[in-house]
Amino acid sequence: MALLNNSQLKKKSYLNILARLLGSELIGLSFALFYVVAKQGMGVFANIIFGFCTLGCMLCLYADYCLKLGGKMGGNVRLHEKKPCPKHGIALGIVSIIPYYVTYIFLILSKLGAVGNFFGWFRLINAPYLPILDLFAGGDVKASAIPADYLVVFAILPVLSIVVCHICFKISYERIDVAQKVLYKKQD
Numbered sequence: 001m002a003l004l005n006n007s008q009l010k011k012k013s014y015l016n017i018l019a020r021l022l023g024s025e026l027i028g029l030s031f032a033l034f035y036v037v038a039k040q041g042m043g044v045f046a047n048i049i050f051g052f053c054t055l056g057c058m059l060c061l062y063a064d065y066c067l068k069l070g071g072k073m074g075g076n077v078r079l080h081e082k083k084p085c086p087k088h089g090i091a092l093g094i095v096s097i098i099p100y101y102v103t104y105i106f107l108i109l110s111k112l113g114a115v116g117n118f119f120g121w122f123r124l125i126n127a128p129y130l131p132i133l134d135l136f137a138g139g140d141v142k143a144s145a146i147p148a149d150y151l152v153v154f155a156i157l158p159v160l161s162i163v164v165c166h167i168c169f170k171i172s173y174e175r176i177d178v179a180q181k182v183l184y185k186k187q188d
Helices: 006-042 045-081 089-114 118-125 127-136 148-157 159-173 179-183
Strands: none
Touching: 006 045, 006 089, 006 127, 006 179, 045 089, 045 127, 089 118, 089 148, 089 159, 118 148, 118 159
């Protein structure tokens, strides 16, 4: 198998991160089936547990891919003198949240009354965030009744994906030894 250069890896990476997004959507929907049943007995505790699990799964899918990709692209730069691209992790994170923000725009339009109640669809389309969204605004809430401060929280949630993609890509791209940085103090 021929080695791919960084421009080829970049092109493939956008499709791969969207595939990871689809995978996290399926995982989120799977968790949602159990969450709906568990929230009746567990209440807010179910939101916290399932929210942590679904977001954790999504971020782990992104982190795994970005760690592997960063190592390949960093190796191409070091060994084959390819063009450096240390910020590609940010681009991957941005691509991964575009579908969320497209649906977020429809949620805002729904709140303003331009379209019908879109909150149910918003929660379904963004299944990895469903337990957290449900924590702020339950399933029976109409989009027009969601307070503006909750909408701000909804807008901030996906930023975590950008941070995770960038950090994981950078760690492997620059071959940062995390264990050494965390476990061992720097000797002067």
